[in-house]
Amino acid sequence: MESSGQRRTTIKDVAEAAGVGVATVSRVLSGGSASAGARERVLAAAARLDYHPSALGRNLRRRRTGGVGLLVPDITDSFYARLADGVLSCARSYGEPVTVGVTGDDPERESELIGTLIEQSMDRVIAVPSGDGDVWDPVLRAGVNVVFAGRRADPDVPDVPAVLADDRDGVRTAMEYLTGLGHRKIAFLARRGQSQRVAAFTGALAALGVPVEDDLVVHARASRDSAYAAAAGLLQRHPDVTAVLAGGNILGEAAVLAARELDVRVPRDVSLIMFDDVPWAELCSPPLTVIAQPAQDIGYRSAELVLRQGRRPREVVLPSELVVRASCGPRRPRR
Amino acid sequence: MESSGQRRTTIKDVAEAAGVGVATVSRVLSGGSASAGARERVLAAAARLDYHPSALGRNLRRRRTGGVGLLVPDITDSFYARLADGVLSCARSYGEPVTVGVTGDDPERESELIGTLIEQSMDRVIAVPSGDGDVWDPVLRAGVNVVFAGRRADPDVPDVPAVLADDRDGVRTAMEYLTGLGHRKIAFLARRGQSQRVAAFTGALAALGVPVEDDLVVHARASRDSAYAAAAGLLQRHPDVTAVLAGGNILGEAAVLAARELDVRVPRDVSLIMFDDVPWAELCSPPLTVIAQPAQDIGYRSAELVLRQGRRPREVVLPSELVVRASCGPRRPRR
DNA sequence: AAATATGCTGGAATCGTTTCCATGGAGAGC
DNA sequence: GCTCTCCATGGAAACGATTCCAGCATATTT
Structure with missing residues (x-):
């Protein structure tokens, strides 16, 4: 040594x-x-x-660290793992190292990590923003090249490009499918910070002439425990719900487990659609109908945006796709 | 801007x-x-x-980049994602940034990434080694603090501490379980580079007095496609096999899919045990019996080893655990 | 009271690179 | 043959921190 x-x-x-x-x-x-x-x-x-x-000498002289910073809520979540994979794959072709931080969807941890990044003079950052947009102001003023991936900051930050999946379209297709099967009482199991998707959900239902009930949108925090609690609570408290849209794969997993535990059969008693296609959706019993998200592409395109200089579009929207498997059936009143 | x-x-x-x-x-x-x-x-x-x-100025003077490098084969694989999460979580408590590289289990990409790391003057690296150990010689000579996580390099590199799961014990318990159910023809679906586990497998069978057949150990590359091909090939070419041990969660997933496709029922026709417990193992149909790996702990302990100065043990072995679910049953001859 | 010990202090050197600028030589145009 | 232009070249000045070292003031000892 x-x-x-x-x-x-x-x-x-x-x-x-x-x-x-x-x-x-x-x-x-x-x-x-x-x-x-x-x-x-x-x-x-x-x-x-x-x-x-030595990159050290070069960076000091150039007054910028090479490489890009990547901030995701949870690297363990398949969606963010695939997103990260896309970023890494693009960065590799530019020979740029990637520094990864996990925010846990906690604004405080997020701003802490941002602090680390500017201390490192990182001048290019890709982030799935967790907190409100204000934390990004100092970063932008420092001239850092920021791109949001997967979602926007909540009070939106102008001048920051974003690469997003077409939630609106995905949700609309899913709602058309469910209402076509006769469902009227449809719940949305959301994670905090999914205001985007919630809006798409209520909008789609309204457009289809289905009454929207506010208390059918339930919120969970990012953890598995919180997701399970929310799913179980939803199924227990609302026996009249016949279909559930889960806002992410952790929530979908929780919904399947909760349904199984409460003896609610899928799709006989409730139909289930999950955001984000993951490898196990097909292995699940029943195989899950999902709104597939191009997670890897989102990461790749974000990295391209941040690495390739030149004009940058304000927004890139990638298509979502409804993948029909076996977790939805015709509406039947529960009990 | x-x-x-x-x-x-x-x-x-x-x-x-x-x-x-x-x-x-x-x-x-x-x-x-x-x-x-x-x-x-x-x-x-x-x-x-x-x-x-500025970290730049400090690092130049100190002649070392703060932070740690992390090299994993595939961040999309739940095992490595959890390992990375452990590393990130520990590093965060030290305030150290983590630079992640994906090797794809390709020795060439690995040595390329190592090049990037020494160019960055990274002096602390955690790696799941892919290629042969020789690529690490220049790194070690440069005084870099390396820790292997999850496995060792193939021609072993002395002086590099490793944090491992107790494969030997996990496999032994699994084999005792399967032989107890009457199985004799047991196959191992391995990924390249799992020589460690293959040895544990043949060793455990020998100790139990079960004849070991070399062609019941089949190898796949790291990709999902390759895993599926290997699994399907195994099930087709060896109708006498009544139990399969899958060397990782990608391989287990492939085995489930291949069995389903080939109309081989689990556990009626073949029993299946998979390395590494993942959230979907419980959601699968049937729920999978697994050898749980403490992936997060492996990452955390590796990071501790690399970040905390002081004497470092040559090897840390963490326990594996057999989690019995419903994918194994008594032996019945197929066909 | 003199001599020594202690400890705070700031100037300057250093880390390894990029880049500015002055210099010099060679080729071209007249 | 003289000047003008152009280009390759190397010395030196940054970049922003840490740290050595010498200087000086104050406390301690005899």
Whole structure:
């Protein structure tokens, strides 16, 4: 472990070995202009000494850290894991390292992590925003390139591009499907911060002429426990509900478990549609009908937006898709 | 976007505002000794100017990047996602940023990512090693603090501590369970690089007096496609197999899908045990019996090892646990 | 009271790179 | 043949922190 005496080979060593000045070495290595002879000798010396330029020195001089920061609520959630995978995959093709932070959907942790990022002089950040948009003001004023992925900040932050899935369309399709099966009492099991989707839900129902009942929208926090409690509470307190839309895969999982525990059969007693297609949706019993989200694409496109300089569109909307499996059936009154 | 004129407040500004030298400011802010008066004025000035020290300057001087690097094969795989979550959670309590890289279990990508890490002067790395151990030699020689998580490198690298789950014990318990149910023809659906688990598998069977057949160990690459192909191939080519052990959750998922597709009923026709407990194991039909892996703990302990200086044990082994659900039954000859 | 010990203090060096700028030589145009 | 232009070149100045070291004031000891 102790590397006493081991000194990192610097640009100075290369310059000396090649018989040129440090400026020339720097130019050759970063694509500047140099004579053929000099270029050749520098390259040879660099290879011989196994020289790797230090990102530290470069970053300090350039006054910015390379790489991009990524803030997600929960890396354990398949949706965010796939989103992160998309970001990582794009960043890799640019050779940029990615620093990941988990916010737990907690505004306080989020602003704490933002603090770390600006301390690191990260100037490019992709975030699934948790708290209100104000925390982003100092970041933007510091000239950081921010892109929101998957959702917008709640009091919206202008000038920040966002890459989103088409929730509105996904929900509309799902509601048409459910009402087509005869359902009228449809509940939405939402996570806090899904105001976007809640709006799409009530909007879609209203457009279909179905009365919207406010207390059929129940909210849970981000944890599995909270999701289960909300799902069980919903099924118990509202025996007249015949269909449930779960706002994410954690909530869908909770709904399946709660239904099983309470002896509510799917789809006989209640129909279930879940946001986000995950590998296990097909393995579940019954296989779950889902609104598939292009999580990986969202991540990839966000990374592209943040890494590729040039004009940036204010919003990119990617399509959602209803994948019909076996968790929905015709309406039958429960009990 | 343009922050013209906006200059970052530096330690020099604080020194000037507080009427002291930069050295004193640095000492106050990093816990060195200073007089009460000076300390107070520095703190006041720093707060007034909203001064945040630049990690860039600090790191250059210290000749090391703060933070830790994390290399996993696939962040989309629940096991590695939970492992990463453990690392992130521990790192957060130390205030250290984490840079994540995805190797895809590809030695070439792995060594490429290692290159990026040493270029960043990352001096602490947690990795689930993919390639052979040799790629780590230059890293270790550079004085980087490496910890392996989840598995060891294949030609083992000495001096690198590892945090592992007790595969041997988990497999032994699982094999005792299956043989107790009467199974003799037991197959292992493995991912490449699981030599550790394969050894545990053959070892456990031998100890139980069950003949080990080499071609009942089938190998897949890391992708879902490859896993499915391997699972389907196994079930088709070996109709005499009555029990399958899947080496990971992707492989287990593939086994369930393949069995369903081929009309092989679980557990009537074949019993199935999967490595790694995932949330959907319980939702699956039938609920899967699994060897639970403490993925989150593995990550947390690895991070602790790499972040806390002091003597480091060569190996930490965490317990696996057999969770019995409903995917195993008594042996019945298929067909 | 003199000598020594202690401890706070700020200037300056350092980390490894990029980039500005002055210099010098060579080729081109007249 | 002279000047003008152009380009390659290397020295030196940043970037923003930490830390060594010498200086000086104050406390302690004899």
